[in-house]
Amino acid sequence: MPELPDLEVFAANLERRFKNKKLARLDVVVDKKLNVSTKEVKEKLTGQTVKAVKREGKTLQLHFSNDNVLGLHLMLHGRLQDVTETTDLKHAIIVLLFEGGNAFALTDFQKAATPTLNPQQSTIPDALSDQITENYLQEKLAKKKTPIKTVLMDQHTIRGIGNTYADEILWEARISPMSTSKAIPVTKVRELHQVIRKLLKQEIAHIRKMLPNELGGEIKDFLKIHGPRIVASPTGKKIMVNEVGGRKTYYTEEQELFQ
DNA sequence: TAGAATGTTACAGG
DNA sequence: CCCTGTAACATTCT
Numbered sequence: 265m266p267e268l269p270d271l272e273v274f275a276a277n278l279e280r281r282f283k284n285k286k287l288a289r290l291d292v293v294v295d296k297k298l299n300v301s302t303k304e305v306k307e308k309l310t311g312q313t314v315k316a317v318k319r320e321g322k323t324l325q326l327h328f329s330n331d332n333v334l335g336l337h338l339m340l341h342g343r344l345q346d347v348t349e350t351t352d353l354k355h356a357i358i359v360l361l362f363e364g365g366n367a368f369a370l371t372d373f374q375k376a377a378t379p380t381l382n383p384q385q386s387t388i389p390d391a392l393s394d395q396i397t398e399n400y401l402q403e404k405l406a407k408k409k410t411p412i413k414t415v416l417m418d419q420h421t422i423r424g425i426g427n428t429y430a431d432e433i434l435w436e437a438r439i440s441p442m443s444t445s446k447a448i449p450v451t452k453v454r455e456l457h458q459v460i461r462k463l464l465k466q467e468i469a470h471i472r473k474m475l476p477n478e479l480g481g482e483i484k485d486f487l488k489i490h491g492p493r494i495v496a497s498p499t500g501k502k503i504m505v506n507e508v509g510g511r512k513t514y515y516t517e518e519q520e521l522f523q
Numbered sequence: 524t525a526g527a528a529t530g531t532t533a534c535a536g537g
Numbered sequence: 538c539c540c541t542g543t544a545a546c547a548t549t550c551t
Contacts, residue, residue, distance in 0.1 A: 267529050322530075340530045341548075355548085373548045376530075410541075419531085428529045482529080490529085510543065512527080 269467035321423030335383035342377030391424035413441035
């Protein structure tokens with residue numbers, strides 16, 4: 265499943281492809297997670313034109329001309345797929361067919377990917393929003409004794425960071441993922457704050473180059489730490505593996521443990 | 524080939 | 538009531 269940088273690129277690619285295109289047909293294949301009836305989402309969106317596609321946290325949002333919004337959360341295994349007349353579409357959740365023949369689908373073999381009509385706007389800041397100030401981070405972390413990695417991935421604190429980029433960010437900031445959040449000194453939190461924005465933006469730029477028009481694909485070329493095939497950090501230190509919050513966690517001894 | 528997989532949530536226990 | 542940690546979800550890929 266894509267993380268924040270991938271989703272940012274997919275949103276841009278979706279917008280480039282479908283902006284000003286009219287939704288000719290909407291197929292809801294699995295309605296288990298849909299927040300409204302299939303009938304309602306079809307009525308609200310069919311015939312409408314895409315005005316914009318945005319990323320919000322780990323979701324994508326398609327904004328339509330009548331001000332309805334279709335949110336898509338890919339969860340753990342969801343994918344966006346191109347659909348043509350010959351596509352053998354497996355595990356489709358929802359399929360959007362546009363005038364002129366272009367179409368794409370949200371698929372998920374686990375059926376966990378979630379389409380939402382007019383998702384409620386969140387008050388929790390996105391990882392790339394200006395609301396994530398150093399102050400915000402300092403205040404949030406001071407209240408948490410859970411491991412820093414858990415807090416970075418907590419969508420109730422910061423929206424958008426997942427398992428992969430939590431590891432990447434923490435290595436870049438040289439903070440151990442097992443560090444007690446409230447024990448991290450002010451100067452280190454400042455560094456963490458800067459790294460979050462810088463690393464995510466840099467990743468978006470990398471992935472944009474690799475996937476200029478795609479709706480899927482997993483680019484791991486730029487990961488420095490996270491992944492079983494990486495044996496050493498860029499500075500040559502051995503990658504260690506642990507579990508934090510039930511998720512595989514990669515790190516090195518270069519990262520200071522605060523507790 | 525058995526286990527892991529880039530997420531979330533329900534649930535149990537403190 | 539709040540907080541935390543764990544398991545489950547269903548299938549594919551390695």
